[in-house]
Amino acid sequence: MSSNVSQSYPYSSETEPERAAAVEAAFAMFEGLKAKVAAETTPLGDPEPEDNGAPPRWWVWVCPKDDFKGRLHTAGYALEKHSLYTVCDTHGDTFLR
Ligand SMILES: [Zn+2]
Numbered sequence: 001m002s003s004n005v006s007q008s009y010p011y012s013s014e015t016e017p018e019r020a021a022a023v024e025a026a027f028a029m030f031e032g033l034k035a036k037v038a039a040e041t042t043p044l045g046d047p048e049p050e051d052n053g054a055p056p057r058w059w060v061w062v063c064p065k066d067d068f069k070g071r072l073h074t075a076g077y078a079l080e081k082h083s084l085y086t087v088c089d090t091h092g093d094t095f096l097r
Pocket of ligand 1: 089
């Protein structure tokens with residue numbers, strides 16, 4: 001049976017500054033990624049604080065590709081589907097979550 005079912009669940013979470021930094025780093029590393037994301041997403045906008053006032057956090061997923069070393073960071077909302085659009089910080093690929 002599949003041994004990586006858990007890979008489809010969030011791996012960890014990160015703060016908005018961490019998320020923004022990870023996405024910017026991926027954009028800097030992979031040519032064309034920023035333009036691709038800009039074309040295929042709507043911006044996240046300013047995240048709302050939680051009801052208890054805690055700063056918002058974003059899920060981080062494990063990239064399903066190859067060695068599972070990549071981490072998927074939220075880069076925007078997918079245009080056509082009601083899902084999050086994520087970018088991989090290791091391979092520069094993109095996934096809907
Ligand atoms: Zn990847």
